[in-house]
Amino acid sequence: MPPDTADPSPRPTVESFRGSGAPGADASTVRALARLLPFVRPALPRLVAGGVSALGASLAALAIPRVLQHVVDGPLAAGAEAHDTGALWSALALVLALGLAEAGLILLRRSLVMLPGTRVEAVMRGVLFRHLQDLPVAFHDRWAGGQLLSRSMSDLGLLRRWLVFGLLQLVVSTATVVVGVALLVATTGWLGLVYLVGAVPVTVIVFRFSRRFRAISRRSQDQAGDLATAVEESVHGIRVLKAFGRGRDALDQFTGQAEELRRTELAKAGQQARINVSLTLIPEATLAVCLVLGAWLAHTDQITVGALTAFFATAAVINGPVVDLGMTLSMTLNARTAVDRFFEVVDTANPLTDPPDPQVPDRPAGRVVLRDVTFRHDDDGAPVLDHLDLELPAGTTTALVGLTGSGKSTLAMLVPRLYDVTGGAVELDGVDVRRMRRADVRRAVAVAFEDPTLFSASVRENVLLGVDDALPAAERERRLREALEVAQAGFVDDLPHGLDTRIGEEGLSLSGGQRQRLALARAIAARPRVLVLDDPLSALDVATEEAVTARLRDVLAGTTSLIIAHRPSTVALADRVAVLRDGRVTAVGTHSHLLATDPHYRYVISSLEDDAAEHGVGALDAPGDGVDGDGGDAATTRETTLDDEATGARL
Known part of the structure; x- marks a missing residue:
């Protein structure tokens, strides 16, 4: 059962222990200890x-x-x-x-x-x-x-x-x-x-x-907590420290913190x-x-x-x-x-709470609407998303493209309500997600992140993390195998104990591509109405990406999907493309239509192509679409000087 689902067994809750008159830091020791x-x-x-x-x-x-x-x-x-x-x-x-x-x-x-x-x-x-x-x-x-x-x-x-x-x-x-x-x-x-x-x-x-x-x-x-953080970061980043020969620097930093703690002790x-x-x-x-x-x-x-x-x-x-x-x-x-x-x-209150009278969509189909959405990380900070509007029709696949820092990953966090909007609303099948139980939202929406997180558990447990434990064993096994096949994760059969092989901490015993495929399989196995993919194929080679892409087209049929595209080849999965710029969706359409009408889209795709070529990744396989090269109101010098004919040929 997913962590957010309801547990019928009675358990102590934070609210049952959180006192209304919590003493501050200057309260007496007796009052502070009385909270126990x-x-x-x-x-x-x-x-x-x-x-x-x-x-x-x-x-x-x-x-x-x-x-x-x-x-x-x-x-x-x-x-x-x-x-x-x-x-x-x-x-x-x-x-x-x-x-x-x-x-x-x-x-x-x-x-x-x-x-x-x-x-x-x-x-x-x-x-x-x-x-x-x-x-x-x-x-x-x-x-x-x-x-x-x-x-x-x-x-x-x-x-x-x-x-x-x-x-x-x-x-x-x-x-x-x-x-x-x-x-x-x-x-x-x-x-x-x-x-x-x-x-x-x-x-x-x-x-x-x-x-x-x-x-x-x-x-x-x-200081002991800070020292534990230093150890945790060094252990998780041990490959980076070794690769760059910075072990001595990490040791010096750790030694300094340890010495500070020693002096305090x-x-x-x-x-x-x-x-x-x-x-x-x-x-x-x-x-x-x-x-x-x-x-x-x-x-x-x-x-x-x-x-x-x-x-x-x-x-x-x-x-x-x-x-x-x-x-x-x-x-x-x-x-x-x-x-x-x-x-x-x-005592830290959770602003993302369940409503007292939760609602359930009358006709669950997977339609998502972001209506006049604004989001800020801090109350006084600049908006990451600014009065954004976007509709994801039920059963369609939408690719979201934009330059780095345009807010793509933040938008992806809003759909499963990992963040709450600062203004506007995110609606799932006509119901504001804030009016639904978080468990219901996250059963309906599955996410595969670009940087996959795996747990110290077996391959089977990691992939079936989002699958209801109440399902029959045969159905769970069928979902497991189908998800692994779609994600081209057949390598699990070659592991020492197959599906029962225990993955090391954060899956670091696997390659980046293997971790991404297992994370993608986990999202697919959950069978959500809405699937959010934040560039889930970035660590795959061209051949594996093509195989996964072909199977994803089949499995995404009938599922509303939002794909955050960091590579041009990812756009091939989508029925339509939304262009995100300065926190707003400035254009929505097919790849061909946007190439012909939106200079900023051509600029973004060109940038993605350059990155793909630099890293040896396959380009978007799409014909030249007769780009008319009207230039539009280009926002940058490069956009206004793009050779439209060359761009159309390359794309």
Whole structure:
């Protein structure tokens, strides 16, 4: 089934997770991370249970010092001759039980949170990928692939680790410190207050660290995305780099970006090191003060030795989370950055949406009308197409010709609604394509691009990409074979595993002509009402092009076809020709008629002939049509000086 067709299975959608009050970049970390709640909600029971288990483990650890205080102030304080052996063994058993309970609860926490954490990651990745597929081509023109890859892989992996470890560690550490300090204040008075005073500079340092580290974290993750883009571009363009001997240049550029990322990571590590030093020194210095004060209090009998022992044992339990606070906090801030980057994509609205009340043509025949069409890539940019009008009658083949940059490929994108018109309308069988479901439009319109894209799948899967999975296997196989035969793609039978041969990434294991033929076969197999071909034969040799052209005439019978012609031989496929100039269709007619009446058409065809001759490609096989050479209102010097008789003979 094509990607745009409806899927009856319930799946999370972007709209179900996109909040109306999305926080901006300056929002608090808590508000930013709270946006994860819709994703986390199904896993919340297990995560809460894991948090309770972790909290129970911390409370068990905090209970051990209380037992030690009882032992020191009880049996041990009575003297060797009065030791209560039973009480000592009972205390030992209780400490052992508390230790085992702590270990068991930690194990339970891990088993509870790992599975839901991976599910949350999978759901978020699925939502992001579906949204990326749904977003228009214009979005992908602006965004680098490496940035999107880093968001869907490394950022979401970071969020999973934070959910199953960082978040619980932050909550449990906070609870441990609060409960522990409360016990210290309640049981040791002044000692507890002194320890509490030590938390003031820690709080100030943590606040300052958060502000600085967040900016560095965002810069680091953005630079990692840029580095992924550099790798992606170099791998995809490896043939070009090798052919031109530019591998060293690519390496230098990559090394520069990697060095920039390394410096940022060092800055991050420096920030973490400074806060770790502070979070280690301040509590240890506080304990040194408490040791002196505690010794004096014990000497003056203001506290017991057992209470002093319990104080330092409890402080040791508290110090662990305090020292780890730097790591936990940095992980939390990294997670906040990952959330911002994730929603930066997810919050991107798709302007190409399905209408609330979609329409379906009453008589689907394949008639296409472009009515007063204007298109701009940017709101303030110059129009690529300017009040263009063109009709493609049902069942006819129209060749679209024009000079480079005239807007031919852009026009081809408008018919299947890969772009939306800025003004005017594109109608399919009398219905504006914006009033139809995108899936319906793209089932009716198939496209074969000049630069074919194949996927890392088998030949069969690539060719049948646009064929409905619900069709019987025999019909799918028949379409597959017919499409391959029309596209002259018999070479697939010589591949190692025939139709089941897996094509490498982007089909780079095949030649350019082989990739084009498979892409053409894919468009033919879809059996669309409208077929848009953007110079699909440019990489073929003359003999193969002639064979494909002969079969295409048969298969295009009854199909409305728009062929973007970059070579004169492609015009031979068409019933009529439309001339595109400065964003408008200036003439429509047969090849013979346009040769006789349109100077700009003669100029375009002459230019295409020159390019074909330069590249050794066959010329248009058409007789001289008695060009009258009226000259018209030629737009360029070359057009006005063309030798019409010579042009007619050559064409």
